Amino acid sequence: MRSYAVVAISLTCLLAGCQRATEKGPVVLHLANWGGANDDIEFGRKVDALYHQFETENPGIKLEIESVPDQYVQKMILGFVANAAPDVLSLDAASAAVFINNGVLQDLEPFVQKDQQFQKSDFWPNVLGIDSRKDRLYAIPGDFTPLVCYYNKACFDRAHVPYPTGHWTYQQFLETAKRLTLRDASGKITQYGFNFTNWMPGWIVWLWNNGGDVLTQDGDHADGAINSPANIQTIAFLRDMVQKEKVSPDLSQTAATGVDPFGNGEAAMEISGHWMIPSYKSAPKLKLDQIGVTELPTNLTKPKTVMYEVGFAIPKNAPHPEESWKLVKYLTSHLYQQSYQQTGIAVCGRKDVATERAKDAREQKFLDIVPTARPPWGASVVGYDFVEQEGKKMMERVLGGADPKASLDEMAHRIDSYFKVR
Amino acid sequence: MKRGKIGYFFIAPATLHLAIFAIFPMFFSIYLSFFKWNLMTSVRSFNGLANYVYAFQDPLFWNAMWNSTKYALLSVPLGMILGLLVAILVNQKLRGITIFRTLFYIPAISSGVAISILWIYIYMPETGLINSVLGMLHINNKTDFLKNENLAMYALVFMSMWVGLGPKMVLFLAGLIGIPASLYEAAELDGASKFRSFWNVTLPMLVPTTFFVLVTSTIGAMQVFTPVYIMTQGGPNEKTDVVGYHIYVEAWSKFLIGIASAKSFLLLVVIVLVSIAQFKILKNQMEGYSAS
Numbered sequence: 001m002r003s004y005a006v007v008a009i010s011l012t013c014l015l016a017g018c019q020r021a022t023e024k025g026p027v028v029l030h031l032a033n034w035g036g037a038n039d040d041i042e043f044g045r046k047v048d049a050l051y052h053q054f055e056t057e058n059p060g061i062k063l064e065i066e067s068v069p070d071q072y073v074q075k076m077i078l079g080f081v082a083n084a085a086p087d088v089l090s091l092d093a094a095s096a097a098v099f100i101n102n103g104v105l106q107d108l109e110p111f112v113q114k115d116q117q118f119q120k121s122d123f124w125p126n127v128l129g130i131d132s133r134k135d136r137l138y139a140i141p142g143d144f145t146p147l148v149c150y151y152n153k154a155c156f157d158r159a160h161v162p163y164p165t166g167h168w169t170y171q172q173f174l175e176t177a178k179r180l181t182l183r184d185a186s187g188k189i190t191q192y193g194f195n196f197t198n199w200m201p202g203w204i205v206w207l208w209n210n211g212g213d214v215l216t217q218d219g220d221h222a223d224g225a226i227n228s229p230a231n232i233q234t235i236a237f238l239r240d241m242v243q244k245e246k247v248s249p250d251l252s253q254t255a256a257t258g259v260d261p262f263g264n265g266e267a268a269m270e271i272s273g274h275w276m277i278p279s280y281k282s283a284p285k286l287k288l289d290q291i292g293v294t295e296l297p298t299n300l301t302k303p304k305t306v307m308y309e310v311g312f313a314i315p316k317n318a319p320h321p322e323e324s325w326k327l328v329k330y331l332t333s334h335l336y337q338q339s340y341q342q343t344g345i346a347v348c349g350r351k352d353v354a355t356e357r358a359k360d361a362r363e364q365k366f367l368d369i370v371p372t373a374r375p376p377w378g379a380s381v382v383g384y385d386f387v388e389q390e391g392k393k394m395m396e397r398v399l400g401g402a403d404p405k406a407s408l409d410e411m412a413h414r415i416d417s418y419f420k421v422r
Numbered sequence: 423m424k425r426g427k428i429g430y431f432f433i434a435p436a437t438l439h440l441a442i443f444a445i446f447p448m449f450f451s452i453y454l455s456f457f458k459w460n461l462m463t464s465v466r467s468f469n470g471l472a473n474y475v476y477a478f479q480d481p482l483f484w485n486a487m488w489n490s491t492k493y494a495l496l497s498v499p500l501g502m503i504l505g506l507l508v509a510i511l512v513n514q515k516l517r518g519i520t521i522f523r524t525l526f527y528i529p530a531i532s533s534g535v536a537i538s539i540l541w542i543y544i545y546m547p548e549t550g551l552i553n554s555v556l557g558m559l560h561i562n563n564k565t566d567f568l569k570n571e572n573l574a575m576y577a578l579v580f581m582s583m584w585v586g587l588g589p590k591m592v593l594f595l596a597g598l599i600g601i602p603a604s605l606y607e608a609a610e611l612d613g614a615s616k617f618r619s620f621w622n623v624t625l626p627m628l629v630p631t632t633f634f635v636l637v638t639s640t641i642g643a644m645q646v647f648t649p650v651y652i653m654t655q656g657g658p659n660e661k662t663d664v665v666g667y668h669i670y671v672e673a674w675s676k677f678l679i680g681i682a683s684a685k686s687f688l689l690l691v692v693i694v695l696v697s698i699a700q701f702k703i704l705k706n707q708m709e710g711y712s713a714s
Contacts, residue, residue: 074674077461102462252547252566382460386675397659400571418676421476
């Protein structure tokens with residue numbers, strides 16, 4: 001008998017634990033982002049204070065931040081499957097299509113239309129366009145960055161090479177990188193001209209600027225696009241920069257030291273986004289005022305670049321859409337963005353904040369480049385993450401000695417096989 | 423009868439756990455293997471056997487199957503030999519031997535991710551532990567073990583021996599402790615040497631333990647995922663793309679849930695067939711030997 005009582009009590013406790021609180025209280029909004037533990041405690045406090053300010057301005061709403069530093073897209077998808085999606089989610093342009101094309105996000109256009117305080121004209125039109133589909137808008141931009149070419153003036157001075165002014169071809173870029181690559185008396189390289197990293201979202205711009213692309217214009221096929229003659233030429237060019245000309249450190253060598261050669265003052269140029277600024281700022285061997293920004297090299301008449309953006313979206317089945325919209329509006333407001341962008345992580349999606357912050361030539365250069373930037377394929381193609389993984393593998397094969405054409409053909413075949421059953 | 427019924431209550435939590443987190447997902451996965459689904463759509467369209475046809479025709483799936491088989495064929499026997507040797511060593515009556523038993527078991531209770539990251543540092547070119555030692559000995563220290571097509575798989579196998587040592591050692595140790603001392607005494611009376619008593623007494627008496635370790639290790643090796651996910655992502659050039667990781671990519675990069683489920687089911691079939699084969703082969707050996 002006693003045993004039954006023990007079991008009954010245990011089960012009651014178990015069930016009580018599962019019971020959902022039903023009392024009426026404040027509306028709790030869950031905001032998802034991919035931030036992890038913040039290195040910059042001071043900045044973390046500032047953001048917390050901004051969240052708190054939202055709660056103060058909106059009594060009856062409480063904020064809960066869901067930080068997902070790894071596997072963000074997967075976690076969000078599972079949230080949607082389990083009907084436990086956050087009320088507002090940060091939407092990365094590089095994977096936005098997964099959510100937009102599958103119809104799980106609210107069209108924010110009706111909110112924009114009836115909200116007098118919100119003006120679409122406050123934002124860069126091509127940034128807003130990333131998360132738009134015809135007359136529907138699925139996210140409001142928080143911030144973004146085009147990929148640019150960073151250069152370290154100290155490295156240029158050391159090699160007595162004039163600073164780049166843009167408008168350069170691949171050949172001119174290579175010649176500059178060669179002149180910037182310095183050796184000591186024993187022939188050991190003491191400074192590299194360029195730092196190449198095998199990260200497809202970063203090197204896709206090399207394909208674009210030589211007239212190539214990853215997918216056909218409709219985004220449905222890779223064959224005929226990724227394995228085009230222009231791309232074969234580009235991939236061979238990148239391989240040669242690393243292996244033949246040795247103007248960029250060997251990738252395994254970089255992995256071995258675990259140090260970013262550009263950040264460590266050992267490489268003169270690097271192609272990356274605005275997100276590098278905070279780490280350049282804290283790098284002991286760099287001086288931020290020595291870092292310049294210029295356009296990407298191109299074999300076309302005008303350079304092209306990619307634009308990575310973070311927007312704020314509301315799930316279609318969000319239980320409190322009005323409150324969620326208030327939060328989105330707050331996160332993209334001048335007040336919030338002005339404080340948030342002080343880290344220098346990106347360019348603000350709002351033109352007013354971005355312009356206020358563009359006080360020097362470097363920041364202004366980012367703004368100059370914005371009109372030439374196009375969205376990443378991941379903003380419109382579902383499963384583009386896989387394409388980027390295949391791109392990395394292809395480059396690994398080429399750097400390992402494989403033929404660029406065969407490697408690109410193989411990549412095209414794998415992507416198209418996937419697209420067929422997608 | 424009453425005592426029997428109360429027993430059900432006690433096994434209920436474990437059974438429920440198993441039912442919710444293992445049995446139901448397994449059957450649901452088999453069900454999903456007949457559908458086309460990308461997780462995000464509410465509609466799952468019936469796809470017949472198309473997912474299985476795709477899996478059979480996918481050379482990368484068979485490459486992954488072969489990689490898993492290679493991993494199992496290498497890591498299981500090597501790991502078992504090492505586990506047995508260490509079990510024999512820690513079975514000696516020495517002062518502080520329990521400290522050694524604990525030390526050898528530590529990797530087994532550590533996080534798989536943390537261990538994988540640790541081994542990335544061990545395998546790094548130039549600055550990694552192995553290459554640093556090689557450098558001190560003036561031997562080529564530029565080998566990138568995890569990026570080298572010929573070495574990456576062996577690097578994973580070597581690491582698995584270290585990680586899997588603890589549980590194998592404990593099982594073999596239990597087997598060794600369970601062998602009646604009278605058998606060794608009888609062998610000694612018959613004039614058997616140490617090696618002879620190991621060969622004719624220890625090894626045969628360990629057959630049931632060996633069988634258990636073999637089957638569980640093989641299943642574990644065929645399902646290996648964490649070190650591949652953290653250390654190599656299936657590379658270089660798919661040389662470490664084991665089937666567990668391959669299925670993960672199908673599901674979570676490509677969102678091909680139906681195909682990933684079909685491939686999971688095929689993996690299950692392979693594991694069951696291998697286990698049955700191991701049962702059949704070792705059945706005859708098992709008969710007549712038992713430590714109890």
